[in-house]
Amino acid sequence: MDVKSLVYNRNVVEFVTVAKEFCAFLESCENHTAKSFVGACNKVLPLLYYKATLLPETEPLYDEDTESFVTEADYSSIENKVEFILGQHNHYVEVNDPRIDELTGYFTASIAEYLADIYQDLKNFVLRYHEGNEYVMNDALWECISNFKDYWGIRLANLIRAFHILAHNNIDLDKIEHPDEENQERDTSDWFITKRQQDFDQNELI
Secondary structure, eight states: OOHHHHHTOHHHHHHHHHHHHHHHHHHTGGGSOHHHHHHHHHHHHHHHHHHHHTOOOOOOOOSSOOOOOOOHHHHHHHHHHHHHHHGGGSEEEEOSOTTOOTTTOOEEEEHHHHHHHHHHHHHHHHHHHTTOOHHHHHHHHHHHHHHIIIIIHHHHHHHHHHHHHHHHSOOOTTOOOOGGGTTSOOOOTTOHHHHHHHHHHHHHHO
16 A cells, blocks of 8 residues: 555544544533533543554654654643543542552552543644645554554553443542642542442452
């Protein structure tokens, strides 16, 4: 397959469309409630994963690295918005991760951080792709596929699991606590991370 045919392949164009919508969704996510945000993520994240698996393989054509557009401020903006929306439900217990604490068996991951990680890669990819230079588009695609395999793909898979739990495990998403409420007494029994730790503890007893 020549470069032009590859970068305008139907699966590539559809992935670009979904990636662009995902980035736009996160950039304006402050308009969502926790419940609507979780509902939207439950739809877009599995679609994004599926579309990524259909991308055709390619090889880089340039020796130098591709240009990066996403700044640290852009990354922090996404992370902070998501963290505010989800409040106490932003952190969850990860499984099958090499960083799991040997004593507790827990590794706490941040949904906001994972989404910002994925956003960074996909936003850079989309902006490079829309430059219109087919060689640049090819190398952007190659880097995106490589990063999916090695980095953000597993984060995306973990997030699909996390948002499934948030949507279907009777977690009250209408009661969100924010950082400025940290010093107030609170009932943590309904927190996402508390429920996951309880589940793990119960499994240890079986």
